[in-house]
Amino acid sequence: MQAISPSSPLVSFIPIRRRITRFAPNKLFVHCIYRSDSVYFPNGVGSSRADWQSSCAILASKVAAQEQPTDKSGEDYVNDGSTDHVAAINGHKTSMDLDLVPLNKDSSDDGNSNNNKLMKPLTITDLSPAPMHGSHLRVAYQGVPGAYSEAAAERAYPNCEAIPCDQFEVAFQAVELWIADRAVLPIENSLGGSIHRNYDLLLRHRLHIVGEVQLPVHHCLLALPGVRKEYITRVISHPQALAQCELTLTKLGLNAAREAVDDTAGAAEYIATNNLRDTAAIASARAAELYGLQILADGIHDDSNNVTRFVMLAREPIIPRTDRPFKTSIVFAHEQGTSVLFKVLSAFAFRNISLTKIESRPRRSCPIRLVDNANIGTAKHFEYMFYVDFEASMADVRAQNALAEVQEFTSFLRVLGSYPMDMTPWCPSSGD
Numbered sequence: 398m399q400a401i402s403p404s405s406p407l408v409s410f411i412p413i414r415r416r417i418t419r420f421a422p423n424k425l426f427v428h429c430i431y432r433s434d435s436v437y438f439p440n441g442v443g444s445s446r447a448d449w450q451s452s453c454a455i456l457a458s459k460v461a462a463q464e465q466p467t468d469k470s471g472e473d474y475v476n477d478g479s480t481d482h483v484a485a486i487n488g489h490k491t492s493m494d495l496d497l498v499p500l501n502k503d504s505s506d507d508g509n510s511n512n513n514k515l516m517k518p519l520t521i522t523d524l525s526p527a528p529m530h531g532s533h534l535r536v537a538y539q540g541v542p543g544a545y546s547e548a549a550a551e552r553a554y555p556n557c558e559a560i561p562c563d564q565f566e567v568a569f570q571a572v573e574l575w576i577a578d579r580a581v582l583p584i585e586n587s588l589g590g591s592i593h594r595n596y597d598l599l600l601r602h603r604l605h606i607v608g609e610v611q612l613p614v615h616h617c618l619l620a621l622p623g624v625r626k627e628y629i630t631r632v633i634s635h636p637q638a639l640a641q642c643e644l645t646l647t648k649l650g651l652n653a654a655r656e657a658v659d660d661t662a663g664a665a666e667y668i669a670t671n672n673l674r675d676t677a678a679i680a681s682a683r684a685a686e687l688y689g690l691q692i693l694a695d696g697i698h699d700d701s702n703n704v705t706r707f708v709m710l711a712r713e714p715i716i717p718r719t720d721r722p723f724k725t726s727i728v729f730a731h732e733q734g735t736s737v738l739f740k741v742l743s744a745f746a747f748r749n750i751s752l753t754k755i756e757s758r759p760r761r762s763c764p765i766r767l768v769d770n771a772n773i774g775t776a777k778h779f780e781y782m783f784y785v786d787f788e789a790s791m792a793d794v795r796a797q798n799a800l801a802e803v804q805e806f807t808s809f810l811r812v813l814g815s816y817p818m819d820m821t822p823w824c825p826s827s828g829d
């Protein structure tokens with residue numbers, strides 16, 4: 398496949414995706430992305446943004462406020478206060494594209510009302526759509542086409558319209574503003590660990606976790622066609638991808654500096670756009686194909702069990718069930734910090750509820766607690782928010798009782814979501 402470079406335009410002005418980027422407070426811009434002879438690279442290393450994209454719509458806050466849908470699903474809308482509601486994108490009313498229950502419009506539209514066509518009553522399935530129904534859903538992810546997050550969005554919601562966003566924060570806002578229906582974002586990786594930014598954003602925003610996807614991640618070392626390993630002086634990729642390939646990069650004997658960029662596919666795109674013959678990217682085989690790069694080394698992650706867990710986010714929670722394995726994610730804090738941790742965790746242990754993950758993050762509203770002891774001095778304790786995932790549904794009475802107890806020991810408690818566990822058969826990464 399041809400590289401995208403100034404001398405070899407691939408396809409001129411064929412819209413391939415919408416990409417969302419945040420330019421200014423209170424305004425979100427949705428861009429039609431055009432693949433022309435130069436390629437946009439987010440926030441990075443020598444971008445040529447203007448050449449590659451053209452603005453399709455400016456979503457002004459006043460228009461949005463007038464047209465904001467007033468149906469039930471909009472009532473609970475909450476955002477962080479930094480952005481306004483948006484109701485129309487490129488002429489489409491955003492609420493119409495959601496997977497809400499379809500209404501029979503025949504009787505009111507043409508005057509030939511057909512009284513036999515009565516609306517079907519709502520069922521529990523309408524209220525709690527299965528998370529795998531992806532068609533017509535617009536799903537925000539961070540990165541550019543070819544990113545693992547795009548693959549995760551498509552796995553979570555097959556046939557969805559995957560919408561690239563340049564930052565995690567933008568993906569959250571896209572859902573809050575009804576530009577997207579869901580977001581699919583990485584939360585932890587089996588080798589690289591937690592994606593802390595998304596833990597912090599879960600707390601700052603009001604979206605609900607409605608599902609999870611565990612994606613085997615198969616990394617390749619990519620470079621321009623004809624480039625040999627010996628020419629490489631720099632390897633660029635997402636920090637997580639660099640961490641996941643750290644040992645293998647050393648074993649390959651590359652004498653190369655490592656540089657972090659926004660996403661793996663963006664790294665591949667950047668090399669292609671700027672015709673860099675001394676730089677390699679860590680990215681997927683699909684990114685190699687999309688941006689016309691060759692695979693210098695295949696499967697360079699340090700362990701074949703390289704899996705990233707993504708969470709699926711929505712404006713509304715799903716109704717928890719007990720007929721299949723569910724997981725629940727909570728976040729809590731206490732003025733006495735770590736001293737209550739044992740009591741909180743014992744609420745789950747006594748009920749035989751397994752914890753699958755525990756993470757702590759700085760408590761930014763009061764990061765330090767001072768304890769004065771006149772004789773000895775002042776102890777400075779760091780304060781944390783604790784995130785816990787446990788294996789039970791909120792419909793399970795054991796989980797309800799455990800949380801009632803946890804509430805007694807904490808000053809802050811929020812359920813981030815109760816959602817079906819990813820139970821797809823184990824299939825370690827073997828090439829994408």
Ligand SMILES: O=C(O)C(=O)C[C@]1(C(=O)O)C=C[C@@H](O)C=C1
Pocket residue numbers: 539540543544545546547583586592614635637638659660661662705
């Ligand atoms: O850069 C990408 O391709 C991403 O989708 C991001 C991301 C991450 O944030 O962890 C996702 C999966 C891999 O673990 C590496 C990078």
